[in-house]
Amino acid sequence: MLELTSISKSFADTRVLDSLSLNVAPGSRTAIVGPSGSGKTTLLRILAGFETPDSGRIVMQGKTLFDEASFVPAHRRGIGFVPQEGALFPHLSVADNIAWGLDGSRQEKRQRVAALMEMVSLDQALAGHWPHEISGGQQQRVALARALAQRPSLMLLDEPFSALDTGLRATTRKATADLLAEAGVASILVTHDQNEALSFATQVAVMRAGRFTQVGTPFEVYTRPVDEDTALFLGEALVLPAELRAGKAICALGEVATDSAQASGQGRVMLRPEQLSIAACAPHESAIAIVDVDFTGQLSTLTLALAGQAEPLVLKTVSQPGWRPGTPVKIAVAGTARVF
Structure with a gap:
């Protein structure tokens, strides 16, 4: 047209x-x-x-x-x-x-x-x-x-x-x-x-x-x-440095499937908030803990500390009861990470 x-x-x-x-x-x-x-x-x-x-x-x-x-x-x-x-x-x-x-x-x-x-x-x-x-x-x-x-x-x-x-x-x-x-x-x-x-x-x-x-x-x-x-620019995203090999990314969240089977070496991967499921857990189950919670109703912005990583992770996700600083959490990833 x-x-x-x-x-x-x-x-x-x-x-x-x-x-x-x-x-x-x-x-x-x-x-x-x-x-x-x-x-x-x-x-x-x-x-x-x-x-x-x-x-x-x-x-x-x-x-x-x-x-x-x-x-x-x-x-x-x-x-x-x-x-x-x-x-x-x-x-x-x-x-x-x-x-x-x-x-x-x-x-x-x-x-x-x-x-x-x-x-x-x-x-x-x-x-x-x-x-x-x-x-x-x-x-x-x-x-x-x-x-x-x-x-x-x-x-x-x-x-x-x-x-x-x-x-x-x-x-x-x-x-x-x-x-x-x-x-x-x-x-x-x-x-x-x-x-x-x-x-x-x-x-x-x-x-x-x-x-x-x-x-x-x-x-x-x-x-x-x-x-x-x-x-x-198009929305909330978590972008992490990662080591790429055989369709997998080794990053701060562990091993995550990616959308590229050919990518290898050092790179960066992206996950959207809706791909992440965050739940409180016992201290021995995870090396991730909440540092800060910014509650805005349906959504909360979490600042997370990861063992062995200097920079915290900041991500926006659906609010859940019981989230407070110091709470250990585990993160499950759905789908694949976008490789850059």
């Missing part, structure tokens, strides 16, 4: 995007995730037509939007854009915000607005309200309806849920993903929130310093990250 080839962009002497390539399938949801300053928003603005790349090629549904010889302006691309915090027109009502840019008679616009409000689960009674009179989640739905009104082939979302509180962010994100899937509109979400990216997308593109370090399904990039930086 969308193909980017070798997109590069510099501002003055700073290279912001470095030869990016990406394919987006029809009706799919792609999340571009990375730290601040990695180039995410610049890429989104290039796709929308607000910025021009220095080089590369953009093709959407067989039509070239940009290459060395051509450039299609933003208003002719058929791309919807939902910016941060909605960016609604404060002097227009909810209905007029949604109808902005629509063609047709007043009656036709009214019917289209009503259909769009129903599509994004907005009460029709809100049609006459001003933007400041509705909640943040409702404002985002109005912005989405306004973008959908143009019947776009592609929807771009620039951190649209960042201003919402945690609970509302999750429900609004889920509703938006379901709505776009139902409408059959391909979408690209830019975010620095890894949980948001993994939850929203069918394809995740991890971005760092203007490059894609990894592109794949949410499960692939989470369970098989290409390097330590990607692993740690």
Whole structure:
């Protein structure tokens, strides 16, 4: 549906995007995730037509939007854009915000607005309200309806849920993903929130310093990250030095199976918290003891001391009763460790 080839962009002497390539399938949801300053928003603005790349090629549904010889302006691309915090027109009502840019008679616009409000689960009674009179989640739905009104082939979302509180962010994100899937509109979400990216997308593109370090399904990039930086950015992880041989890693947790039968010598392995099962035990059963417990409800961050190892292990896991400093524990590992 969308193909980017070798997109590069510099501002003055700073290279912001470095030869990016990406394919987006029809009706799919792609999340571009990375730290601040990695180039995410610049890429989104290039796709929308607000910025021009220095080089590369953009093709959407067989039509070239940009290459060395051509450039299609933003208003002719058929791309919807939902910016941060909605960016609604404060002097227009909810209905007029949604109808902005629509063609047709007043009656036709009214019917289209009503259909769009129903599509994004907005009460029709809100049609006459001003933007400041509705909640943040409702404002985002109005912005989405306004973008959908143009019947776009592609929807771009620039951190649209960042201003919402945690609970509302999750429900609004889920509703938006379901709505776009139902409408059959391909979408690209830019975010620095890894949980948001993994939850929203069918394809995740991890971005760092203007490059894609990894592109794949949410499960692939989470369970098989290409390097330590990607692993740690996408969630909690325990990374340990290890001696590798014959598909095994000898590390602080003992002998652990790995995802590489060929790796040998000194290396590093990664385990996700959900692979670790931690239980209190008798002192003679383990050489691992709790040094500190940071309890935050469902999850606790444990600092563990291991006999013969100078540096403690710090990991986040599901809370259990009876955990306190000095408690000896044993750790069981499920699955395989990722080798770096």
